[in-house]
Amino acid sequence: MHFGKQFKEYREEYLRMKQLEAAYELKIDPAALSNYERSERGFPNDLLPVVKETFSIPDDYFLAMILGTPLKAVRDPNISQPVKAAEVQEKYMDSFIDRHRQLFEESPELREFVAIISQMTKKDRRNYLNSNKALLSLFLKYVKEQDTE
Incomplete structure:
Protein backbone atom coordinates (compact mmCIF):
# COMPACT_ATOMS: atom_id res chain seq x y z
CA MET A 1 0.00 0.00 0.00
CA SER A 107 -7.42 25.82 31.43
CA PRO A 108 -6.89 29.47 32.29
CA GLU A 109 -3.15 28.70 32.48
CA LEU A 110 -3.11 27.61 28.85
CA ARG A 111 -5.03 30.72 27.76
CA GLU A 112 -2.59 32.89 29.74
CA PHE A 113 0.36 31.05 28.16
CA VAL A 114 -1.00 31.67 24.65
CA ALA A 115 -1.69 35.33 25.47
CA ILE A 116 1.88 35.81 26.67
CA ILE A 117 3.55 34.16 23.70
CA SER A 118 1.29 36.02 21.28
CA GLN A 119 3.02 39.24 22.40
CA MET A 120 6.46 37.95 21.37
CA THR A 121 8.11 38.53 18.02
CA LYS A 122 7.89 35.61 15.64
CA LYS A 123 11.59 34.80 16.13
CA ASP A 124 11.40 34.99 19.93
CA ARG A 125 8.20 32.93 19.96
CA ARG A 126 9.82 30.23 17.82
CA ASN A 127 12.91 30.08 20.06
CA TYR A 128 10.82 30.04 23.23
CA LEU A 129 8.47 27.33 21.98
CA ASN A 130 11.31 25.15 20.70
CA SER A 131 13.03 25.44 24.09
CA ASN A 132 9.83 24.50 25.88
CA LYS A 133 9.22 21.64 23.48
CA ALA A 134 12.67 20.23 24.34
CA LEU A 135 11.95 20.63 28.05
CA LEU A 136 8.56 18.93 27.66
CA SER A 137 10.22 16.06 25.82
CA LEU A 138 12.61 15.56 28.75
CA PHE A 139 9.72 15.74 31.20
CA LEU A 140 7.70 13.14 29.27
CA LYS A 141 10.73 10.85 29.11
CA TYR A 142 11.16 11.20 32.88
CA VAL A 143 7.47 10.43 33.51
CA LYS A 144 7.65 7.39 31.24
CA GLU A 145 10.73 6.11 33.12
CA GLN A 146 8.93 6.60 36.44
CA ASP A 147 5.92 4.64 35.18
CA THR A 148 8.09 1.67 34.22
CA GLU A 149 9.81 1.47 37.62
Whole structure:
Protein backbone atom coordinates (compact mmCIF):
# COMPACT_ATOMS: atom_id res chain seq x y z
CA MET A 1 0.00 0.00 0.00
CA HIS A 2 1.26 3.46 -0.91
CA PHE A 3 -0.77 5.30 1.67
CA GLY A 4 2.16 6.22 3.95
CA LYS A 5 4.15 8.00 1.25
CA GLN A 6 1.03 9.68 -0.07
CA PHE A 7 0.10 10.83 3.42
CA LYS A 8 3.59 12.27 3.91
CA GLU A 9 3.23 14.27 0.70
CA TYR A 10 -0.20 15.51 1.77
CA ARG A 11 1.00 16.37 5.27
CA GLU A 12 4.04 18.29 4.03
CA GLU A 13 2.63 20.00 0.93
CA TYR A 14 -0.94 20.70 1.95
CA LEU A 15 -0.98 20.85 5.72
CA ARG A 16 2.61 22.08 6.12
CA MET A 17 2.67 20.00 9.26
CA LYS A 18 5.59 18.33 10.95
CA GLN A 19 5.55 14.60 11.44
CA LEU A 20 5.61 14.92 15.22
CA GLU A 21 2.44 17.04 15.25
CA ALA A 22 0.69 14.56 12.96
CA ALA A 23 1.69 11.65 15.21
CA TYR A 24 0.36 13.42 18.30
CA GLU A 25 -2.89 14.23 16.52
CA LEU A 26 -3.26 10.55 15.61
CA LYS A 27 -2.27 9.48 19.13
CA ILE A 28 0.47 7.22 17.80
CA ASP A 29 4.19 7.00 18.41
CA PRO A 30 6.14 9.36 16.10
CA ALA A 31 8.51 6.48 15.21
CA ALA A 32 5.52 4.42 14.03
CA LEU A 33 4.33 7.24 11.77
CA SER A 34 7.84 7.57 10.40
CA ASN A 35 7.84 3.85 9.56
CA TYR A 36 4.44 4.15 7.86
CA GLU A 37 5.51 7.15 5.79
CA ARG A 38 8.70 5.40 4.64
CA SER A 39 6.65 2.28 3.84
CA GLU A 40 8.77 0.25 6.23
CA ARG A 41 5.49 -0.81 7.82
CA GLY A 42 2.06 -0.83 6.26
CA PHE A 43 -0.39 1.82 7.42
CA PRO A 44 -2.92 0.00 9.66
CA ASN A 45 -6.34 -0.21 8.04
CA ASP A 46 -8.09 0.79 11.26
CA LEU A 47 -6.06 4.03 11.32
CA LEU A 48 -7.14 5.12 7.82
CA PRO A 49 -10.56 6.55 8.79
CA VAL A 50 -8.93 8.29 11.76
CA VAL A 51 -6.41 9.94 9.43
CA LYS A 52 -9.15 11.06 7.04
CA GLU A 53 -11.27 12.55 9.80
CA THR A 54 -8.44 14.05 11.87
CA PHE A 55 -6.91 15.90 8.94
CA SER A 56 -10.18 16.59 7.08
CA ILE A 57 -8.84 14.98 3.91
CA PRO A 58 -11.19 15.49 0.93
CA ASP A 59 -12.60 12.26 -0.54
CA ASP A 60 -10.79 12.56 -3.89
CA TYR A 61 -7.40 13.05 -2.23
CA PHE A 62 -8.04 10.26 0.27
CA LEU A 63 -8.95 7.82 -2.50
CA ALA A 64 -5.84 8.81 -4.46
CA MET A 65 -3.74 8.23 -1.35
CA ILE A 66 -5.20 4.74 -0.87
CA LEU A 67 -4.78 3.83 -4.54
CA GLY A 68 -1.30 5.28 -4.78
CA THR A 69 -2.33 7.79 -7.44
CA PRO A 70 -0.05 10.83 -7.47
CA LEU A 71 -1.81 13.65 -5.66
CA LYS A 72 -1.04 16.05 -8.50
CA ALA A 73 -3.29 13.87 -10.69
CA VAL A 74 -6.35 14.78 -8.60
CA ARG A 75 -5.61 18.48 -8.36
CA ASP A 76 -8.21 20.66 -10.00
CA PRO A 77 -6.40 22.61 -12.74
CA ASN A 78 -8.79 25.53 -12.14
CA ILE A 79 -7.61 25.90 -8.53
CA SER A 80 -4.02 26.91 -7.95
CA GLN A 81 -1.94 24.72 -5.65
CA PRO A 82 -1.40 27.48 -3.03
CA VAL A 83 -5.16 28.18 -2.91
CA LYS A 84 -5.96 24.46 -2.47
CA ALA A 85 -3.27 24.09 0.20
CA ALA A 86 -4.62 27.13 2.07
CA GLU A 87 -8.13 25.67 1.86
CA VAL A 88 -6.97 22.32 3.27
CA GLN A 89 -4.93 24.00 6.02
CA GLU A 90 -7.89 26.15 7.05
CA LYS A 91 -10.20 23.15 7.24
CA TYR A 92 -7.65 21.26 9.33
CA MET A 93 -7.08 24.20 11.68
CA ASP A 94 -10.82 24.60 12.21
CA SER A 95 -11.14 20.92 13.15
CA PHE A 96 -8.01 21.13 15.36
CA ILE A 97 -9.47 24.08 17.26
CA ASP A 98 -12.81 22.31 17.65
CA ARG A 99 -11.12 19.15 19.01
CA HIS A 100 -9.08 21.14 21.56
CA ARG A 101 -11.60 23.83 22.45
CA GLN A 102 -12.44 22.18 25.79
CA LEU A 103 -8.78 22.27 26.82
CA PHE A 104 -8.72 26.04 26.33
CA GLU A 105 -12.07 26.45 28.08
CA GLU A 106 -10.94 24.45 31.12
CA SER A 107 -7.42 25.82 31.43
CA PRO A 108 -6.89 29.47 32.29
CA GLU A 109 -3.15 28.70 32.48
CA LEU A 110 -3.11 27.61 28.85
CA ARG A 111 -5.03 30.72 27.76
CA GLU A 112 -2.59 32.89 29.74
CA PHE A 113 0.36 31.05 28.16
CA VAL A 114 -1.00 31.67 24.65
CA ALA A 115 -1.69 35.33 25.47
CA ILE A 116 1.88 35.81 26.67
CA ILE A 117 3.55 34.16 23.70
CA SER A 118 1.29 36.02 21.28
CA GLN A 119 3.02 39.24 22.40
CA MET A 120 6.46 37.95 21.37
CA THR A 121 8.11 38.53 18.02
CA LYS A 122 7.89 35.61 15.64
CA LYS A 123 11.59 34.80 16.13
CA ASP A 124 11.40 34.99 19.93
CA ARG A 125 8.20 32.93 19.96
CA ARG A 126 9.82 30.23 17.82
CA ASN A 127 12.91 30.08 20.06
CA TYR A 128 10.82 30.04 23.23
CA LEU A 129 8.47 27.33 21.98
CA ASN A 130 11.31 25.15 20.70
CA SER A 131 13.03 25.44 24.09
CA ASN A 132 9.83 24.50 25.88
CA LYS A 133 9.22 21.64 23.48
CA ALA A 134 12.67 20.23 24.34
CA LEU A 135 11.95 20.63 28.05
CA LEU A 136 8.56 18.93 27.66
CA SER A 137 10.22 16.06 25.82
CA LEU A 138 12.61 15.56 28.75
CA PHE A 139 9.72 15.74 31.20
CA LEU A 140 7.70 13.14 29.27
CA LYS A 141 10.73 10.85 29.11
CA TYR A 142 11.16 11.20 32.88
CA VAL A 143 7.47 10.43 33.51
CA LYS A 144 7.65 7.39 31.24
CA GLU A 145 10.73 6.11 33.12
CA GLN A 146 8.93 6.60 36.44
CA ASP A 147 5.92 4.64 35.18
CA THR A 148 8.09 1.67 34.22
CA GLU A 149 9.81 1.47 37.62
